[in-house]
Amino acid sequence: MKEIRIFAPGTVANVACGFDVMGFALDSPGDEMVLRTIPEKTVRITKVDGFNLPLEAAKNVAGVALLSLLNEVKEMVGFEVEIYKKIKPGSGIGSSAASSAGAVVAANKLLGEPFSKTDLARFAMEGERLASGTAHADNVAPAIFGGFTLVRSYQPLDIISIDTPDELYATVIHPQIEVKTSDAREILKRNVLLKDAIRQWGNVGGLVAGLMKSDYNLISRSLEDAIVEPIRSILIPAFQEVKLKSKEAGALGGGISGSGPSIFMLSRGEETAQRVKSIMAEIYDKVGIDYDIHLSKVNKEGVKVVNGR
């Protein structure tokens, strides 16, 4: 294969109680990317469509991720990259992770898959380091593995695929305000109460068990964040109302997507997710803040090949 076109999904990181460890992939929105092998050990970004992002490889998250991958390739090979970006940067649904993850999954296919998914996550994390200052994996992991993922540990990197129930849909609203990941991180406290932490790990255990048992009620009960949401949600207008009314409309639960400002809600079945979408839109129409809104089944595959030749 000399050329490949892939779809790289948006992702929701943190997932309420799963702060810094859990995430899941969406079916939409997502970027498309075209990669071609070239006979030089370099990365050339020839096109970025949709948003104004750097073409210089060392300043582009996809470029950085690919350079990190090429560091571990012996052959004289490199990549030409076109990025068709649909996920807005700064939306809180893993825009940079989609580019990084999409790039390395595509590159790995072109090279005959020499790398494991965990290797690919390690390369893609270098893109995240460029984007946010920390090489976190909670968006790149679900983008690469698909479905729900748990980043159990960073040293060594240990990413666990968590089975995803069949009828799980996400509704994500992105209010057009800016919350920088670095700011969202700075307002967190360095210390937390042991009792809150215990509640949180009880919920993480419950969420993992609920997903693996397809127990939607348990998933719902476990979607609670005693630690981060109470602090970060003050940055997001109408957060509590969106959450409360979505749950009244039948959503299982939800929270802040990544470091915000997007809010995600999970529902059992598309019909409920549609109702949640209407309610979210109604609330933000009333508040008078522009928004994008997405409804998507949880994507079990992660990055998908569109075509290759």
Added chain:
Amino acid sequence: MKEIRIFAPGTVANVACGFDVMGFALDSPGDEMVLRTIPEKTVRITKVDGFNLPLEAAKNVAGVALLSLLNEVKEMVGFEVEIYKKIKPGSGIGSSAASSAGAVVAANKLLGEPFSKTDLARFAMEGERLASGTAHADNVAPAIFGGFTLVRSYQPLDIISIDTPDELYATVIHPQIEVKTSDAREILKRNVLLKDAIRQWGNVGGLVAGLMKSDYNLISRSLEDAIVEPIRSILIPAFQEVKLKSKEAGALGGGISGSGPSIFMLSRGEETAQRVKSIMAEIYDKVGIDYDIHLSKVNKEGVKVVNGR
């Protein structure tokens, strides 16, 4: 049924990363108890064999648990109780929980099972309140539900059964020193670092996933406690050596059983668990502290009926 004899198992609470939320049941050691219905709304403990424990119902954990259950029974009925105690009080393998859990499971059988397992845990927790000052559920839950359990939440009480792999064995050593639950609790810090808490809930997610997938390697990687063990293990002689050498002998991992002083290690298969047993014994022989040592398959049933009539 007028009379029932049950086996009430010892249990290991906390399970490394799962502080205050996880636990599992043993096949041995365990107590036996005989309960008989009587036509008065009272609890009479007629015999305690093995250890010197109060016969007065209000001062005996089994008595307190049964009185709590009787509070929710309309019929004019009560229980006569004989306790054949084999689990040493203060050993850190749920001695009080076995009595409380055994009593209420037996009573429920005698009454035709009007109560759910979660109800029974709620009653048994009153026994724990008498024993340790807090109505914790991390021992009574596995004693009642069997296998591994997760206490996701206390308000409301939400206990989740976690599937248990078939080949999981526990080795537990009980050094003959005293560590009071209340002391073990007091030395804990009220605050923990957010980064340690994140590591802990990553491991809790990993442990739940590992158990449910029968992924012994993942179980092993997840059996890590970044928060409580570093503090409490200083109360237990040779703790680090026991843990290190047990893992060298093939154990998956382990930690402090409950609030100590017992140490548990989990192994895949009985043969490895036997090796771990020898090594634990050897270390404590060298240190010169007396000990009891137990090897048991993880008990998937919890309290078992021995016979009834």
